[in-house]
Amino acid sequence: MRIALFITCFNDTMFPRTGRAVTELLERLGHTVEFPQAQTCCGQMHFNTGYRPETLPMVRRFAEVFAGYDAVVAPSGSCAGMVRDHHRVVAAQYGDTALTEAVDQVAPTVYELSELLVDVLGVTDVGAYFPHRVTYHPTCHSLRMLRVGDRPLRLLRAVKGIDLVELPAADSCCGFGGTFALKNADVSNAMLADKMRHVLDTGAEYLCAGDNSCLTHIGGGLSRLRTGVGTMHLAEILASTEGDTR
Amino acid sequence: MSDRDNVVWLGTPAFPEAARAALADTRLRANLRRATATIRDKRLAVTAELDDWEELRERAAAVKRHTLRHLDHHLLRLEEAVTAAGGTVHWAADAAEANAIVTRLVQATGESEVVKVKSMATQEIGLNEALADAGIRAYETDLAELIVQLGGDRPSHILVPAIHRGRSEIREIFLREMGDWGRPAPDGLGDDPRDLAEAARLHLREKFLRCKVAVSGANFAAADTGTVVVVESEGNGRMCLTLPDTLITVMGIEKVLPAFADLDVFLQLLPRSSTGERMNPYTSLWTGVTEGDGPQDFHLVLLDNGRTATLADEVGRQALSCIRCSACLNVCPVYERTGGHAYGSVYPGPIGAVLTPQLVGVENTASLPFASTLCGACYDACPVKINIPEVLVHLRAEAVEAKRRSRLLPTAEALAMKAAGWVMSSPKGLAAAHRLAALGARLVARDGLIGSLPGPPARWTGTRDTPAPAQESLRAWWRRTKAVNETQGRTTAEEEGRR
Numbered sequence: 001m002r003i004a005l006f007i008t009c010f011n012d013t014m015f016p017r018t019g020r021a022v023t024e025l026l027e028r029l030g031h032t033v034e035f036p037q038a039q040t041c042c043g044q045m046h047f048n049t050g051y052r053p054e055t056l057p058m059v060r061r062f063a064e065v066f067a068g069y070d071a072v073v074a075p076s077g078s079c080a081g082m083v084r085d086h087h088r089v090v091a092a093q094y095g096d097t098a099l100t101e102a103v104d105q106v107a108p109t110v111y112e113l114s115e116l117l118v119d120v121l122g123v124t125d126v127g128a129y130f131p132h133r134v135t136y137h138p139t140c141h142s143l144r145m146l147r148v149g150d151r152p153l154r155l156l157r158a159v160k161g162i163d164l165v166e167l168p169a170a171d172s173c174c175g176f177g178g179t180f181a182l183k184n185a186d187v188s189n190a191m192l193a194d195k196m197r198h199v200l201d202t203g204a205e206y207l208c209a210g211d212n213s214c215l216t217h218i219g220g221g222l223s224r225l226r227t228g229v230g231t232m233h234l235a236e237i238l239a240s241t242e243g244d245t246r
Numbered sequence: 247m248s249d250r251d252n253v254v255w256l257g258t259p260a261f262p263e264a265a266r267a268a269l270a271d272t273r274l275r276a277n278l279r280r281a282t283a284t285i286r287d288k289r290l291a292v293t294a295e296l297d298d299w300e301e302l303r304e305r306a307a308a309v310k311r312h313t314l315r316h317l318d319h320h321l322l323r324l325e326e327a328v329t330a331a332g333g334t335v336h337w338a339a340d341a342a343e344a345n346a347i348v349t350r351l352v353q354a355t356g357e358s359e360v361v362k363v364k365s366m367a368t369q370e371i372g373l374n375e376a377l378a379d380a381g382i383r384a385y386e387t388d389l390a391e392l393i394v395q396l397g398g399d400r401p402s403h404i405l406v407p408a409i410h411r412g413r414s415e416i417r418e419i420f421l422r423e424m425g426d427w428g429r430p431a432p433d434g435l436g437d438d439p440r441d442l443a444e445a446a447r448l449h450l451r452e453k454f455l456r457c458k459v460a461v462s463g464a465n466f467a468a469a470d471t472g473t474v475v476v477v478e479s480e481g482n483g484r485m486c487l488t489l490p491d492t493l494i495t496v497m498g499i500e501k502v503l504p505a506f507a508d509l510d511v512f513l514q515l516l517p518r519s520s521t522g523e524r525m526n527p528y529t530s531l532w533t534g535v536t537e538g539d540g541p542q543d544f545h546l547v548l549l550d551n552g553r554t555a556t557l558a559d560e561v562g563r564q565a566l567s568c569i570r571c572s573a574c575l576n577v578c579p580v581y582e583r584t585g586g587h588a589y590g591s592v593y594p595g596p597i598g599a600v601l602t603p604q605l606v607g608v609e610n611t612a613s614l615p616f617a618s619t620l621c622g623a624c625y626d627a628c629p630v631k632i633n634i635p636e637v638l639v640h641l642r643a644e645a646v647e648a649k650r651r652s653r654l655l656p657t658a659e660a661l662a663m664k665a666a667g668w669v670m671s672s673p674k675g676l677a678a679a680h681r682l683a684a685l686g687a688r689l690v691a692r693d694g695l696i697g698s699l700p701g702p703p704a705r706w707t708g709t710r711d712t713p714a715p716a717q718e719s720l721r722a723w724w725r726r727t728k729a730v731n732e733t734q735g736r737t738t739a740e741e742e743g744r745r
Binding site: 007009011012014015016017019020035037038039041043045046047049050051052054055058061086140141143144145171172173175176178179180181182184187188189190191216217220221223224 | 673
């Protein structure tokens with residue numbers, strides 16, 4: 001099976017460790033991962049902020065770069081959702097039928113990490129070891145766009161040593177929302193405050209999620225308040241093994 | 247633009263500013279948190295009871311889709327059926343026309359006061375104010391609308407317009423204002439909900455018994471029979487719909503249903519989605535005029551007021567499927583914290599953010615489509631499956647385009663987006679931007695964290711520490727550690743393909 005890693009622009013520059021974790025994890029499970037160097041961005045920020053013409057080149061590039069793989073894995077629910085749900089909308093809006101067809105070919109091969117592991121590779125116990133108290137925030141786009149359901153939790157429950165605690169009001173948005181956090185900074189902060197309160201209530205050492213954008217927002221607040229609660233992408237916990245000193 | 251003054255409240259600042267003020271209102275926050283949490287939990291419990299809930303949603307969405315596609319046809323059928331049953335149908339293109347029709351109809355009765363059933367359509371057109379200008383007093387009889395009217399306030403929720411008020415505030419309003427409008431509040435009125443309801447009951451009863459004209463909205467109207475439906479909880483609507491001699495109903499044209507039998511679906515969905523009840527206490531249905539029973543003069547005013555224009559938008563038109571249940575407001579994390587007034591419109595919350603800009607033009611309400619994190623909770627809760635996030639994003643694009651058209655020079659945001667789009671469309675651009683960001687971060691970061699920064703970045707950094715960009719991007723790491731293997735892998739695959 002040919003698996004390509006779509007790292008997403010945000011992870012590429014800010015959290016390459018998440019990309020390395022995805023790679024380590026999949027290689028440990030016996031798969032080969034390819035990284036097309038021509039990849040860039042899914043265009044979500046432009047699309048969700050109303051900049052459609054600027055989104056088009058990114059949609060076109062994605063369809064070209066990731067054509068022909070059996071599976072494309074993205075360690076981000078919202079970027080995977082952007083490709084699967086919205087690339088077609090952009091292609092169709094500009095009346096580009098060739099691009100629409102290309103998008104229709106590639107979009108169904110794009111998976112968020114937990115989907116790839118559970119649905120495509122058929123694994124829930126990835127042989128990870130992470131002896132810490134962890135709570136999981138499901139992130140809105142994983143939950144309500146991709147409908148990943150309890151797949152991430154099934155993967156986490158199978159991690160040895162983990163003390164997984166339920167996050168109260170887990171399905172409430174954290175208040176990030178991309179450019180929302182800038183355009184509506186006050187509301188974003190009000191939502192962040194409640195999310196942090198729920199995280200702190202769990203007594204968790206680490207907050208885990210499948211999207212580093214939400215984690216940057218919540219973790220940024222947790223850090224500013226010096227709560228000592230860390231954030232970790234799902235891939236990083238799943239990549240951890242007994243030999244790690246994390 | 248008098249027709250626009252009512253859907254949106256002129257003078258309300260853009261959403262971010264209005265929200266900022268609302269967020270600082272401790273009492274408002276507490277009232278909203280309590281009320282939305284209660285309704286949310288009730289709704290979840292009663293929708294979970296039905297095995298066919300998703301099927302009902304699908305059917306409702308399909309009926310609405312069909313109706314909107316053939317709206318002209320069904321409206322003409324409705325007119326015919328209502329007329330045949332002894333009612334009179336009027337067509338109003340906008341708020342001014344609708345207000346003029348209702349005013350004329352009331353004046354024709356010789357009366358100078360009307361009782362009102364809770365109605366969003368009459369809020370939308372500012373009917374009470376228009377009637378007041380003509381010397382006609384309109385009394386709101388829905389308990390929450392009464393609280394809003396007595397308080398000289400604006401509704402902040404579609405279903406529970408006084409959701410922003412706590413019981414102690416309601417007590418104060420009743421004590422202060424009821425005397426000016428009729429029977430004063432009883433001496434020594436407490437803030438127990440039962441006592442407050444009793445005070446409202448006594449205050450309203452004299453109006454029910456006295457007024458000869460009622461004005462209502464409509465939840466549904468069946469085109470085949472001409473039957474109009476009002477769904478409510480208190481029975482005050484039923485009083486208005488049965489006691490007066492004249493009944494005037496103002497209804498948005500999108501409320502028509504092809505057949506009476508369609509109510510089967512909607513009367514299951516609406517109460518469960520709105521108040522979280524299996525069935526609402528009062529469902530009033532009337533067909534034209536029935537001799538010797540109820541109002542003997544019935545008028546149905548069909549209101550367009552921007553709906554036909556909305557219908558022309560292939561993505562946006564789904565907002566016209568709305569049955570005004572408010573489920574999207576109650577589950578919205580933004581609404582829960584800001585309340586309805588921040589939206590500056592009679593239609594607040596997620597549905598307001600997609601409906602208001604379409605009714606009055608997105609260029610007039612450009613901040614509303616952005617008043618959402620796109621979390622999708624509204625779409626999941628909507629009983630008629632309006633894809634609110636989809637419409638929000640669609641309207642955001644329209645708002646950006648409208649701004650592009652109206653300006654000679656692009657906005658700072660547009661320039662930034664253009665530059666970002668350019669960078670993000672090219673691997674080399676992205677790599678260069680990363681190197682620049684990593685370098686810049688070195689200057690401001692301490693121990694790998696970027697703290698508070700002055701100027702516009704403060705919107706983010708004011709409350710959040712941000713990790714500095716990694717020194718080595720994944721792209722660079724891959725090239726350094728894996729590129730050779732990958733090239734080999736590809737060659738092998740290509741060779742295999744040839745074989």
